[in-house]
Amino acid sequence: MAGSARSPKKFSAERSGTLACATVLAAAIACLAVHAHAQEELRPYIVVGDAIPEPLTGAKGDAERGRGIVVNRQVGLCLLCHSGPFPEEKFQGTLAPDLKGTGARWSEGQLRLRIVDASRFNPDTIMPPYYRTEGLIHVAPAFQGKPILTAEQIEDVVAYLATLRDERNP
Numbered sequence: 413m414a415g416s417a418r419s420p421k422k423f424s425a426e427r428s429g430t431l432a433c434a435t436v437l438a439a440a441i442a443c444l445a446v447h448a449h450a451q452e453e454l455r456p457y458i459v460v461g462d463a464i465p466e467p468l469t470g471a472k473g474d475a476e477r478g479r480g481i482v483v484n485r486q487v488g489l490c491l492l493c494h495s496g497p498f499p500e501e502k503f504q505g506t507l508a509p510d511l512k513g514t515g516a517r518w519s520e521g522q523l524r525l526r527i528v529d530a531s532r533f534n535p536d537t538i539m540p541p542y543y544r545t546e547g548l549i550h551v552a553p554a555f556q557g558k559p560i561l562t563a564e565q566i567e568d569v570v571a572y573l574a575t576l577r578d579e580r581n582p
Contacts, residue, residue: 454545455563462533463521467570468543468563478572481565482511488561488569493538497576508539513579523570527561542566 457464467473481488483501490496495504496511514523525532529541541548542560561569 454543454559457528459525459532460521462525463519464524464528465521467520467567468524468528469567471567473564473567473569473571475568475571475575477565478568478570481561481569482572487565490569497578511573511576513576515574515577516579520570520574523573524566527566527569 455468457466457468482490482496483498485491490511491498491501491504493505493508494511495506498504518526526539528543530537530539531541540560543563543566545557545559548556
C-alpha cells in the first residue's frame with residue numbers, strides 16, 4: 413500500500429495541472445461564445461411609442477428556438493427572475509412578472525422593446541437590456557460592447573412569448 417500512495421506534493425501538482433487545463437478550456441469556450449456575439453453589429457431599430465414594431469432581422473423568429481432560449485439558464489437567463497408555463501423547470505423566479513399570457517398582454521412590438529431595452533419605458537426596471545451596449549455599468553470586460561442576445565435570438569424569444577396567450581395555469 414505504501415508504494416502505491418502518491419506523495420502529497422505530486423498529487424497537488426497533478427491536481428493543479430488538471431485545474432489549470434480546465435480553466436484554459438473554460439476560457440476558450442467563453443472566448444468562442446463572446447466572439448460569436450462580437451461578430452454582430454447591433455442592427456438599427458425604430459421605437460414607436462412603447463414598441464419596436466418591426467423585427468430586428470426583417471423576419472419573424474422561430475418560437476421553438478425562442479422557448480429554448482427562455483428556459484436556458486446559460487443563454488436567456490429569463491427564469492432567474494420570471495416564472496412561466498414550464499412545469500419541467502424547477503426554481504423559477506419571482507422577481508418579475510409571470511410569462512404566462514404575455515402574448516395576450518402585449519403585442520410583438522411591445523415584447524420586442526421589453527427584451528431589447530426595458531428601461532426605454534421603465535427607467536427603474538431590474539431587467540437587463542438584451543440588445544443594448546451603450547451606457548451600461550458593471551459589465552465584465554469580456555462582455556463589454558456585446559449584446560446579451562443576437563437579433564435572431566431576440567426575434568425567436570418574441571415569437572415564443574407571443575404564443576403564450578393563456579394566463580391560466582397549464
